[in-house]
Structures are given as structure tokens and as C-alpha cells.
Amino acid sequence: MATHISRHFHAQGQRIISIYSRNIESAERLAGELGSVATSDFAQVPQKADFFIFCVPDRIVPELAEHFKRREGTWLHTAGALPMDVFQGITEEFGVLYPLQSLSRDRKVRMGHIPFLVEASSPRVLERITDLAYSISERVEEADSSKRLRVHLAAVFANNFSNHMVHVAQKILKEAGLDPGLLGPLLEETFHKLKEMDAGSAQTGPAVRGDQETMNKHIELLKDHPEWEKLYTFISRDIERSRE
Secondary structure, eight states, X not given: OHHHHHHHHHHTTOOOOEEEOSSHHHHHHHHHHHTOEEESOGGGSOSEEEEEEXXXXXXXXXXXHHHTTTOEEEEEEOOSSSOGGGGTTTOSSEEEEEEOSOOOTTSXXXXXXXXXXXXXXXXXXXXXXXXXXXXXXXXXXXOOHHHHHHHHHHHIIIIIIHHHHHHHHHHHHHHTTOOGGGGHHHHHHHXXXXXXXXHHHHOOSHHHHTOHHHHHHHHHHTTTOHHHHHHHHHHHHHHHHHTO
């Protein structure tokens, strides 16, 4: 997260004055790209900045925020499931800058089309965060912590769970001595269709057809993988119910 949004802010003329990380090598690598200063020492983080952006796992934000006490600027975290109020009582100006996207450090993304969900401690702060988000994305929406949590839940189903299903599918093919790349065209068509129609209308397969004979054959193949068998059974049932 820190790598991607820092690169895009930098590309749009935003000045990144300091990169803090517990891992100084990580901080130096990113700071070197941005012409910034790297540090792993809290004392070396500037006392004032327009924004302090916390791009760390949710559980670390409260602890890290305590170390940044008395620094002046608008504090932001980038998490989907973490309430904005995690900063309450530590600083007066705070909010959320949440990009709805799966980000991997070494994979480039087009930030301009990614939705950013923002929230703020006051209307004035909201305006500043919104302007900041619009500097790198054309889609910015206000969403409070409750709505953002629901968006995050939906994203887990749509992205994390679907990715895991592909992981399982690849392992099934590998165990059979088959090339996982066979799935490539199928996956391309699946996600291409989702750009043109809702997922319910795009659903295919034995469960939506009520083809119990085929499903029984699949379940038999999964006997050595009881957890996958459960996944197959539960998801097939839910697909069947969704068509009722």
C-alpha cells in the first residue's frame, strides 16, 4: 500500500518528505525512489506535515499512532475494516483514505480508476482528504466506517475468496499432472463477463443447472481433500438456493 500510493502521489507532484518503517531497508528502498528521507526512528519523523498516512496492518495502527503523538497534520489510515475513531483522543484532525484494490508491491496498477473511500473527523478535513484522493484517482466517495466495513467484507468475497478458489483449482490440476495454465482463458472470460453483467446472471456450472450427477462425481474426486469437499458442497448449495 505504502509503495503504490507514495509512487502515485509523487508522480502527481506531491512531496513525500519522510518514509518511516521498522525495517529501515524497506524505508530506504522506497525513499530512494521518491527523493525522500528514510528512517526507522520515531524521533526522526517530522513534527509537522500536511498528512501523516499510516499504511500498516490494522492491528499496528493504534500502537503506531501512540508513538506519533503531538505531530501536527491530518492523520490517515488506509484500512477497510478499521474504524476512523482509532485516532480519537490522539489527534484532532484525522480520517481514512481507503483504496478499494488488491495491491502487491511488485505489480503496477492504474490508480486513476481505483475507487477511494474517504471519511474525516470534520467537513474541513474531509475536503482536504477528498482533494488529496482526487489527485491520483478520478473516483472518490465518502463512506463512514460502517459502510466501509461492508465494502471490505464484499471485497473479501469478491477478491480474496475467488483468488483462493483459483488456488485450489490450480492444485487440483497439478495433482493430476495437468497444466494449471489451462484455466487461463476460462478465468479471462469469467471476469470479462462481470464487466458486462451482474454475477448472478453470469453464473454457469452444474449447481445452477441442478446437475446432481456431475456434482456427485466431483465430490467423489475430493474425498482425499475433506475441506475442499466441504467448500464444493456449501458453495454449490448456495448457488442452488440463489436460483430459487
